[in-house]
Ligand code: HEC
């Protein structure tokens with residue numbers, strides 16, 4: 001036998017063990033912060049445990065005949081008293097079996113008993129047990145599915161999240177707030193997400209909040225959750241949607257209710273444009289207003305993210321770079337270098353225009 005498989009195990013096993021030493025994964029489904037995520041995780045753990053038990057059972061059953069045949073060969077070699085003469089160790093298995101059956105009538109009864117056991121094994125192990133396992137999983141997963149679906153609750157906050165190539169539009173209709181990529185919600189209050197898309201199919205997935213929910217053109221999928229912890233919970237588009245699919249990051253930021261109220265109040269204000277009217281001029285003239293909106297100005301387009309309170313966001317281009325002046329500059333003059341595939345043209349601006357534009361954008365708090 002070649003030692004190749006052993007060698008592979010010797011390499012892979014320590015690697016797997018080492019992987020367990022890693023830092024705690026931030027965005028793991030196993031660390032839910034909502035009852036809905038916990039329910040889904042419970043189903044996952046149950047399925048894995050059940051699978052492991054069944055695997056051990058099957059391996060155990062497989063070991064029985066292997067052990068028996070090993071023992072039989074070993075025994076024959078020592079005793080082998082048949083009227084056909086000693087059984088040769090190198091004889092084929094059928095000949096060995098035949099020799100034993102002729103030699104001892106109790107073996108016939110034994111064979112019949114074995115047959116009955118085998119039949120019972122087929123019935124129980126092949127039909128009844130799998131049916132039970134599948135029915136259990138079906139019932140459990142429907143219970144979890146129901147618990148994790150949209151269950152209308154009093155006082156829920158409604159947020160529309162719309163997928164775009166390659167960013168997330170976020171609308172709080174009742175509060176008259178529009179933002180992008182970073183969804184702020186209060187802790188301990190039911191929140192309902194209405195999910196749809198402006199272009200192709202995307203899938204909205206914040207692992208610690210809820211399972212994946214597809215965003216499908218012409219349809220609105222919903223789910224409700226109640227976060228029990230504050231914090232920033234990250235997720236990514238989970239349905240391949242084009243070149244920048246892997247760079248389509250979303251955050252759900254869970255904050256205390258009063259922090260949420262303050263955030264909403266700030267977002268409802270028109271843009272603080274006082275600082276740089278030159279910059280606003282550049283913004284309009286450079287064509288940015290063809291795709292972006294800034295509340296309180298002539299820019300009202302909704303092709304790209306609403307920039308009214310751009311400076312209040314922590315990241316740019318759907319979670320790809322931190323919201324800093326150099327990054328903003330790079331995004332404007334060479335967007336493809338920041339995020340290949342981004343549907344935003346590079347701006348042609350003089351140094352003065354660029355400075356004014358950056359001042360303006362940084363003033364949008
Ligand atoms: C053809 C439409 C279009 C034009 C014109 C355009 N943009 Fe954009 N812009 C987009 C799209 C689409 C995105 C989102 C891309 C993504 O994140 O994948 C975006 C993203 C941005 C962002 C990041 C916003 C965020 O919250 O992440 C900024 C800032 C921005 N654009 C500024 C500008 C400026 C300044 C101009 C003018 C010089 C401009 N854009 C011109 C389409 C456009």
Ligand SMILES: [Cu+2]
Pocket residue numbers: 163164166201202203237238239240241245248
């Ligand atoms: Cu997507």
